[in-house]
Amino acid sequence: MEIAEFQRQIEAIYFERxxxxxxxxxxxxxxxEVGELARALREGESAHAREEFGDVLAWLCTLASIHGVELEExxxxxxRGCPKCGGTPCECGEPERE
Ligand SMILES: [Zn+2]
Incomplete structure (x- = not known):
């Protein structure tokens, strides 16, 4: 499922509410949900963590939709690689992403 398709699916299920x-x-x-993901990763249960990754992405979709943001965009x-240096992998050595 592509990211735009996933955002449409989450909207169809939850957007009204x-x-x-x-x-x-x-x-x-x-x-x-990010907190639940952190706990799942700490517990080391990969099936639980995978579920929480899905929940975090679903809530990120909802928030993007509420703000009129297309995640695809x-x-x-x-x-085309790192927005700063254009490298894949990044070669500018800056740890923070903006
Ligand atoms: Zn870079």
Whole structure:
């Protein structure tokens, strides 16, 4: 499933309810799911972690949709390599991504 298709699927399932809930509450849900992912990774249970990765991505889709952002367009900055140096892999040695 491609990222745009996944964003449409999450919208079809949840957008009406999530948009009523609002951006701030949806952001808190995303953070909560990131916390659950952290716990799953710490526990070292790969099946549980895989499930949490899916939940985090689903909430990221919801938040993007509420803010009118197409994730397909958002990730395009990485399509030709590192946005700063253009390298694949990155050769500019800067640890932080903007
Ligand atoms: Zn770079």
């Amino acid at each position: 999530d948009s009523r809930r609002g951006a701030a509450a949806s952001f808190r849900w995303l953070v909560e 958002a990730v395009r900055k990485y399509a």
